[in-house]
Amino acid sequence: MRYLGLRFLQSIFVLLGVSLLSFIFLELAPGNFFDEIRLNPQISGATVASMKKQYGMDQPLPVRYFRWLDSAAKGKLGFSFAYNAPVAPLLWARARNTLLLTGSATLFAWLVALPLGILGAAKRHRWISHACELFTSALLATPDLLLALGFLFLAVHFRWFHAGGMFSRESAGEGTWALSKDLAAHLVLPVAVLVLGSLPILLRHTRAAVLEVLDSPYVRAARGHGISPWRILFRHALPAAINPLVSLFGFSLGSLLSASLLTEVVMSWPGLGPLLLEAVLARDIYVVIGAVVFSTVFLVFGTLLADFLLFAADPRIRTEGLA
Amino acid sequence: MKKSGMAILLISLSALHLAVLAAGFLSPYDVAEQDRQFPFAPPTRVHFIDAEGTVHWRPFICLLAEDAAQFGVYHEDMQKCFPVRFLVEGTPYRLGGVFASRQHLLGVDPPARLFLMGTDGYGRDLFSRFLHGGQISLAAGLLAMLLSLGLGMLLGTASGFYGGWLDAAVMRFGELFIALPWLYLLFALRAFLPLNINPSQAFLLLIAVIGSVGWARPARLIRGVVLSGKERHYVLAARIFGGSSLYLMRRHILPQTYSIIVTQAVLLVPQYILAEVTLSFLGLGVGEPVPSWGNMLASLQQYHVMVSYWWMLLPGVALVPVFLGYVLLANALQTRAI
Numbered sequence: 001m002r003y004l005g006l007r008f009l010q011s012i013f014v015l016l017g018v019s020l021l022s023f024i025f026l027e028l029a030p031g032n033f034f035d036e037i038r039l040n041p042q043i044s045g046a047t048v049a050s051m052k053k054q055y056g057m058d059q060p061l062p063v064r065y066f067r068w069l070d071s072a073a074k075g076k077l078g079f080s081f082a083y084n085a086p087v088a089p090l091l092w093a094r095a096r097n098t099l100l101l102t103g104s105a106t107l108f109a110w111l112v113a114l115p116l117g118i119l120g121a122a123k124r125h126r127w128i129s130h131a132c133e134l135f136t137s138a139l140l141a142t143p144d145l146l147l148a149l150g151f152l153f154l155a156v157h158f159r160w161f162h163a164g165g166m167f168s169r170e171s172a173g174e175g176t177w178a179l180s181k182d183l184a185a186h187l188v189l190p191v192a193v194l195v196l197g198s199l200p201i202l203l204r205h206t207r208a209a210v211l212e213v214l215d216s217p218y219v220r221a222a223r224g225h226g227i228s229p230w231r232i233l234f235r236h237a238l239p240a241a242i243n244p245l246v247s248l249f250g251f252s253l254g255s256l257l258s259a260s261l262l263t264e265v266v267m268s269w270p271g272l273g274p275l276l277l278e279a280v281l282a283r284d285i286y287v288v289i290g291a292v293v294f295s296t297v298f299l300v301f302g303t304l305l306a307d308f309l310l311f312a313a314d315p316r317i318r319t320e321g322l323a
Numbered sequence: 324m325k326k327s328g329m330a331i332l333l334i335s336l337s338a339l340h341l342a343v344l345a346a347g348f349l350s351p352y353d354v355a356e357q358d359r360q361f362p363f364a365p366p367t368r369v370h371f372i373d374a375e376g377t378v379h380w381r382p383f384i385c386l387l388a389e390d391a392a393q394f395g396v397y398h399e400d401m402q403k404c405f406p407v408r409f410l411v412e413g414t415p416y417r418l419g420g421v422f423a424s425r426q427h428l429l430g431v432d433p434p435a436r437l438f439l440m441g442t443d444g445y446g447r448d449l450f451s452r453f454l455h456g457g458q459i460s461l462a463a464g465l466l467a468m469l470l471s472l473g474l475g476m477l478l479g480t481a482s483g484f485y486g487g488w489l490d491a492a493v494m495r496f497g498e499l500f501i502a503l504p505w506l507y508l509l510f511a512l513r514a515f516l517p518l519n520i521n522p523s524q525a526f527l528l529l530i531a532v533i534g535s536v537g538w539a540r541p542a543r544l545i546r547g548v549v550l551s552g553k554e555r556h557y558v559l560a561a562r563i564f565g566g567s568s569l570y571l572m573r574r575h576i577l578p579q580t581y582s583i584i585v586t587q588a589v590l591l592v593p594q595y596i597l598a599e600v601t602l603s604f605l606g607l608g609v610g611e612p613v614p615s616w617g618n619m620l621a622s623l624q625q626y627h628v629m630v631s632y633w634w635m636l637l638p639g640v641a642l643v644p645v646f647l648g649y650v651l652l653a654n655a656l657q658t659r660a661i
Contacts (some may be wrong), residue, residue: 014498074581137654138643142643143642145604149623153633239483258504261510280511291507299502300502
C-alpha cells in the first residue's frame with residue numbers, strides 16, 4: 001500500500017509541476033491577449049490597463065500562480081478572457097462531448113483489438129497472423145489526420161453518415177429517441193477514425209504480450225502434459241499476459257481527453273480540441289493552461305488507476321512489498 | 324526481417340528522401356507559379372492512344388479547356404495534343420540550394436500544362452508543391468529529431484553518469500514532459516509564441532518547439548544504458564588507468580548507446596514529421612506561400628474543396644509511403660535489437 005500512496009503523491013507533484021511549467025512559459029512568451037486588444041484603435045490604453053488590473057495580469061508571476069492555484073482549488077481553473085467566464089465550466093461542457101466520443105471509441109477499439117490480438121498470437125505463422133501484421137503496419141503509417149480527412153471525404157461524397165458536428169439542425173426540438181439516433185449517426189465517423197487510429201498499437205501490444213507468455217517454459221510444460229491448446233490459451237496464458245495490457249488500458253483511459261484533438265477539429269466535433277485551438281489562436285491563455293492541466297489530470301490518473309488495477313490483478317506485485 | 328528486405332527498405336526510403344531533395348529537378352514547375360486560368364484543375368491525363376486510335380510510343384497530354392457552361396469544370400481538347408518531353412528547360416532553380424539549373428525532368432510545350440496531381444485554388448501545380456513541401460516537412464522532422472536526441476543524449480548521459488541530485492532533477496523534470504499529452508504540449512508551447520511570423524521564422528520555431536518537447540523519452544532510455552554501461556569492467560579498468568570522465572563517456576559509454584539512439588531516431592522522425600503536418604494543417608506552423616505537407620492539406624478544411632476536388636487529398640495520400648517506410652524500418656530495428 002505504501003507504494004500506491006507514493007505513486008499518488010508523485011502524481012500530485014507532476015500536476016503542480018505541469019501547471020508551474022505552463023506559467024513560466026507564459027511569462028517568457030512575448031505578447032498576450034491584451035496586446036491583441038491594444039491593436040484595436042477603438043479601445044483606449046486606459047481601458048486595456050484597467051482590464052489587465054481586473055484580471056490580475058499586472059501582478060508578478062508568483063502572485064498570479066498562487067491566485068490560479070487558489071481558483072483551481074475552488075474548481076474554476078482561472079478565467080477566460082475571450083468567453084468572460086470561469087474556465088472550468090467551459091472546459092467541462094466541452095469535455096463531456098469529448099468523453100462521449102473517446103469513450104465509445106476506446107470501448108470499440110478494445111473490443112476489436114483483444115480478440116484479434118489473441119487470435120494473431122495463437123495462430124502465429126498462419127496467414128491470419130501475417131495479415132494482422134500487414135494491416136497494423138499500414139494503419140500505423142496512415143496518420144490520423146489523413147484518416148479523418150479521408151473518411152470525411154468519403155462520407156460527403158457518398159452521403160453515408162452525417163459528417164461533422166454533433167447534431168443535425170433538423171433534429172432540434174425533437175424527442176430523446178430521435179436526438180440520440182441523430183447523435184449516434186454523427187458519432188459513427190469520428191469513432192471509426194479514432195478506432196482505426198488506436199487499433200494498431202493495441203493489436204501489437206496484445207499480440208506481443210500473449211506471444212511472450214506462450215513462449216514461456218511453463219506453457220510448454222502444459223502443452224507437454226497434453227492440455228488442449230484452447231485451455232492453455234485461456235486458462236494458463238491469458239491471466240499471465242494481462243499485466244502489460246492493464247498498463248496499456250490505463251494509458252487508453254488516461255488519453256481519453258487528449259487522443260481525439262485532431263479528429264475533433266477536422267470533424268468539427270464540439271469537444272475540447274476545437275476549444276483549445278480557438279484559445280491558442282485568440283491567446284486566451286488560461287483556457288490553454290486549463291485544458292493542458294485538465295488533460296494531464298486524466299493522463300496521470302489513468303496511469304495511477306492502471307497501477308491500482310495491476311495491484312489487484314497481479315499477485316506478483318502485491319507480494320513484492322511484503323518480501 | 325530478411326537482409327534483402329532491409330536493403331530494399333533502406334534503398335526505397337533513401338530514394339524518397341533524394342526525390343524530395345531533388346524537388347527542383349523532378350517538379351515541372353516552380354512552387355509559386357500560378358496559373359490563374361486553371362484553378363482546381365484535375366490531374367492531367369497522360370495518354371498513349373490518340374483520338375484516331377493510333378498508339379504512340381511517347382506519352383502525350385491534351386490541352387485543357389474550361390467548360391463554357393460551368394465555371395471550374397474542365398474538359399480535354401483531344402484535337403490539341405502535346406507530347407510529354409523529358410529534360411526540358413524551364414524555370415530556374417537551385418538543386419539542394421546550391422547548383423543552379425534550368426533542367427526539369429518532365430515538361431510539355433507552353434500552351435499545355437502538366438499537372439500530375441492537379442492544381443490548387445491558385446492554379447499552382449500540386450505535384451511540384453508536394454515535392455518542395457517535402458523539403459520543409461522532412462527537414463523539420465529530421466532537424467527536430469536531431470535536436471531532441473541531442474538534448475536527450477546530453478541530459479541522459481549526464482544524469483546516468485553522474486547520478487545523485489543531477490539524475491534526480493533531470494528525471495523528475497523529464498517526467499513532466501512524459502506526463503503531458505504530447506499534442507497538447509505542442510499546442511500550449513505554440514500558444515505562448517507569436518502567431519504572425521514569416522515562414523522561415525515559423526520553420527525554426529517549429530523545429531525548436533517539436534524538438535524540445537520530445538527529449539524526455541530518449542533521455543530516459545539512454546540513461547538506463549549509461550547506468551548499466553558505466554559498471555562494465557572495461558569501463559572501470561579505463562577509469563583506474565586514469566581516464567577522465569569526458570574520455571570515458573565519449574570513448575566507452577556513448578558507443579554502447581548507439582543502437583538505442585538509431586532506433587529512437589527512426590521512431591522519432593515520422594512522429595515529428597506528423598507534428599509539423601498537424602501544426603501547419605491547423606495554421607500554427609509554416610504558412611503560405613511556402614508549401615509544406617501540412618499546409619497543403621489545410622484547404623481541405625473548407626467544405627467546398629473537400630466535396631468537389633478529390634485530388635486535393637493526394638498530398639495526404641502520398642505521405643503514407645514515407646511513413647510506411649519509417650514504420651517498417653523501426654519494426655525491423657526493434658526486432659533486431661532484442
